[in-house]
Amino acid sequence: xxxxxxxxxxxxxxxxxxxxxxxxxxxWTVGTTHYSADTAGDVLYVELPAVGVRLxxxxxxxxxxxxxxxxxxxxxxxxxxxxxxxxxxxxxxxxNREPYGAGWLFTFRAEGPxxxxxxxxxxxxxxxxxxxxxxxxxxxxx
Amino acid sequence: xxxYRLGEVEWADSQLFYHALPRLGREGVVLxxxxxxxxxxxxxxxxxxxxxxxYCDRRGLxxxxxxxxxxxxxxxxxxxxxxxxxxxxxxGLPARREEFYRRFLEPARLALAEFGIAARxxxxxxxxxxxxxxxxxxxxxxxxxxxxxxxxxxxxxxxxMVGPLRASxxxxxxxxxxxxxxxxxxxxxLGFTPDPAAVEEALIAGFGELFADLSPAVxxxxxxxxxxxxxxxxxxxxxxxxxxxxxxxxEVKIAEGLYLSERRVAAAGAxxxxxxxxxxxxxxxxxxxxxxxxxxxxxxxxxxKLRGRQVEDPELENIWSTWRAGYPGALGxxxxxxxxxxxxxxxxxxxxxxxxxxxxx
Numbered sequence: 001x002x003x004x005x006x007x008x009x010x011x012x013x014x015x016x017x018x019x020x021x022x023x024x025x026x027x028w029t030v031g032t033t034h035y036s037a038d039t040a041g042d043v044l045y046v047e048l049p050a051v052g053v054r055l056x057x058x059x060x061x062x063x064x065x066x067x068x069x070x071x072x073x074x075x076x077x078x079x080x081x082x083x084x085x086x087x088x089x090x091x092x093x094x095x096n097r098e099p100y101g102a103g104w105l106f107t108f109r110a111e112g113p114x115x116x117x118x119x120x121x122x123x124x125x126x127x128x129x130x131x132x133x134x135x136x137x138x139x140x141x142x
Numbered sequence: 143x144x145x146y147r148l149g150e151v152e153w154a155d156s157q158l159f160y161h162a163l164p165r166l167g168r169e170g171v172v173l174x175x176x177x178x179x180x181x182x183x184x185x186x187x188x189x190x191x192x193x194x195x196x197y198c199d200r201r202g203l204x205x206x207x208x209x210x211x212x213x214x215x216x217x218x219x220x221x222x223x224x225x226x227x228x229x230x231x232x233x234g235l236p237a238r239r240e241e242f243y244r245r246f247l248e249p250a251r252l253a254l255a256e257f258g259i260a261a262r263x264x265x266x267x268x269x270x271x272x273x274x275x276x277x278x279x280x281x282x283x284x285x286x287x288x289x290x291x292x293x294x295x296x297x298x299x300x301x302x303m304v305g306p307l308r309a310s311x312x313x314x315x316x317x318x319x320x321x322x323x324x325x326x327x328x329x330x331x332l333g334f335t336p337d338p339a340a341v342e343e344a345l346i347a348g349f350g351e352l353f354a355d356l357s358p359a360v361x362x363x364x365x366x367x368x369x370x371x372x373x374x375x376x377x378x379x380x381x382x383x384x385x386x387x388x389x390x391x392x393e394v395k396i397a398e399g400l401y402l403s404e405r406r407v408a409a410a411g412a413x414x415x416x417x418x419x420x421x422x423x424x425x426x427x428x429x430x431x432x433x434x435x436x437x438x439x440x441x442x443x444x445x446x447k448l449r450g451r452q453v454e455d456p457e458l459e460n461i462w463s464t465w466r467a468g469y470p471g472a473l474g475x476x477x478x479x480x481x482x483x484x485x486x487x488x489x490x491x492x493x494x495x496x497x498x499x500x501x502x503x
Contacts, residue, residue, distance in 0.1 A: 039238045041266060045186045045387045063185065065387075068267045069239060070185040070211040070282035130237060 001119050003126055006035040009100055014122035017074045020100065021116055028110045030076060032064070035126070037099040040066040043092045048073070048084040048106050055079050057114050062105070064095070073105060077114025083107040144359035145349065147342060148174035150219060154373060157182065157206050159361065160225035161376065162368040164287035169232070171349050171356065172225040173342050179218035181306055183207045184280060187214060188386035194308045203306060207382050210289050212280025213395055216306070220297040220327075221278075222341045224250060224349070226290045235288070243267040243281065246290040249348025250277055253294065256344040259331045268398040274326035275397035294345070295327040296335050309392050312431070313404045316417055320396045390484060400426075405484065409435040409477040416481045424452050425482070435477075440469045444478075453482045 001008045012020040018036035022029040037043070045065040055061050055075035062073035084106045088094060095103035117125055146159060156176040163170045181203055183189060189205065192214050198205060217223075226246055228235060236242040244263045251269055254261040254276065261277075264270040269277040279292035300321040304314040329335045350356050361369070375381060392404040399422045406415050412434040419427035425448050430441035447461050462475050479487040 041239055047186065047386075065184075065186050065211050067239065068211040068243075068280045070209065072283050 001123060003035070003123060004130075006033070006038060007100075008033060008035075008119060008122065008126075010119045012100070013076075013116040013118055015074065015076050015114070015116055016125060017072075019074065019076060021076045021114070023110070026079075026110050027082065027107060028076065028079070029104055029107045030073075031099055031104045032095060034099050037096045037103065040064075040069065040071070042066055043095040046073075046088045046092050046095065046105065048088070049081045051081050051084060053081045055081065055108055057112060075108075076116060077108075077110045078112040079108040079110040081106055081108045143353040143356045144168070144170040145346065145356050146170055146172045146174075146359055146361060147346065148172065148361075149339075149342075150175055150177045152176075153178045153180045153204060153217075154206060154377060155369065156217070156223055157208055158369045158372050158376065159365070160227055160289060160291060161209060161284065161372050162365055163227040164284040164289065165372070166364060166368055167286070168227070168365075169229055169287070170227050170359070171353070172223070172227075173345055174223050174225075175219050175221060175338060176217055176223075177219060179216065179302065180204045180206055182215050182217050183382075184212045184214065185209050185282065186211070186386045188388050189382055189384075190308075191386075191388045192308055194306050197306050201305075205382055206376065207384070208280065208291070209284055209376075210280045210282035210291055212278070214307075215278055216299070216303040217293070218299075218302075219338075220299075220335070221293040221295055222338050222345065223291065223293045224345055225292075226349075227284075227287050228290075230283070230286055230288050240266045242288070243279070243290070245352070246281075247277070247279065247292065249345055249352055250292060250294055252348035252351065253341060253344035254328070256347070257328065257332060257336060257341075259328065264398050266398065270397070271326050271331060274324055276326050276328070276331075294341055295325070296338065296341065297327050297329045298325060300325070307394065309394075310404065312417060313392060313402070316419070316427075317394050317396070317402050320400070320402050320419060324396050324400055403484075405481045407477045407480045409433070409473050410471060411435075414473055414477060414481065418482070420453065423454060425449050435473045437469060437472060440465070440472055443468075444473070448482070458482065 001010050012022055014020055018033045020031050020033050043064060043066045047063045049061045055078060057075055057077045059075050060072040061075045064071050064073060085104050151174045153176040156174050159172050185208060236245055243266055247263055247269055251261050259271055261269045261271050267279050268275050277292050277294055281290045300318045304318045307314055394402050396402060401420050403418045405418060406413055414433045414435050415431040417429045428445040428448055430436050444465050447465060451458060459475055462478050466472060476487055
């Protein structure tokens, strides 16, 4: 799925913090969307949860810095962190370059459904979100 | 939108109010300035890496780690702070970060204009007068709110800013000179230090343009209580000492697009230390500490050849090659690449370059 200049793979789920989730049985991988990576600017630093940390759906579990901005990472569902992308310590801009690939953030064992949107529903949500900002609305209309 | 015009406050209070508002689910604009100086770290900065604690202890200079971005700053009563807390779903809030910054810098730009100072937004997040920065800023997310913090510099003591840096004397000296050359203040622009109250009035007028519902408020019991509860957590030594980002080399951002770096590399059995001022990726200044890898005046000659060049310019390797022909055994291309670009060259390029002159770098 493409919205304006941004890609949103159809096989992923999304949350309203502009994060994507790839669900493979109970093992879920989390990253930031192409839209988020593009509009935030160059990522300088990512603080990820430690392996073994218990996540609570919707609660902050890490942070990401781009330019002068520090944003939070959120747990998409309850669960336990099983892996983190350690390569981001050396190369945080992988989040900008390959948000759905090398820029993944962490993987966790999900213990609940979370509050996620499938691609079509996410599109409706993002359309409404972009309507708040004329510049992004223009970009989304391509 | 509530306006808290606090005037001069206890130093930590100048950070605590805007951290407390979002935790109460409240928006607000806070104007204040600290009664005494302190150092303020960005959220992800590493205190031990950035700051000379002994220097701070000797001076009685307290430290604070804020929950928003930006770098280490020296703050004092010669700066008027503006701090904006807005709900992330507030209608009309720009989604694109650069536009968000521009929107929230506009009141400060208008305030400066009131004093006859023509500032402009220098993307992503600076206000510049001519070619000099006049406002420091940072932003981020606290709870369900976006926070934008900034200041207008009435005056700014660059020596006080560089003193606490954990860096060499040469780095501090160069940083002070770069700041003096690339920062400005209202005093410098006007020839006198304006009355902070008048600056606050101008900021209020500017924020009134941004928020039609801006209305004066005083901190209520809930806000005061939350602020005090946060004091314990945000001044906790453990929070201050949280490990954070440790860049590969010492670097300070002077203004948008302008960075001073101290880079080190091993070469020819010695260490080469370069002090590099980069403007938009171009070498504005470069100097090397004396090193066996840079015999005689070779370091000066190399620096002179590189000044004005983009660090990514492919021609650099040829410049280096010509220079190196006069100094066999001196600094190799791989090391110079590392010094200028902060990373080693691709294997093929580095190996080929050194083979071309029959030397190992």
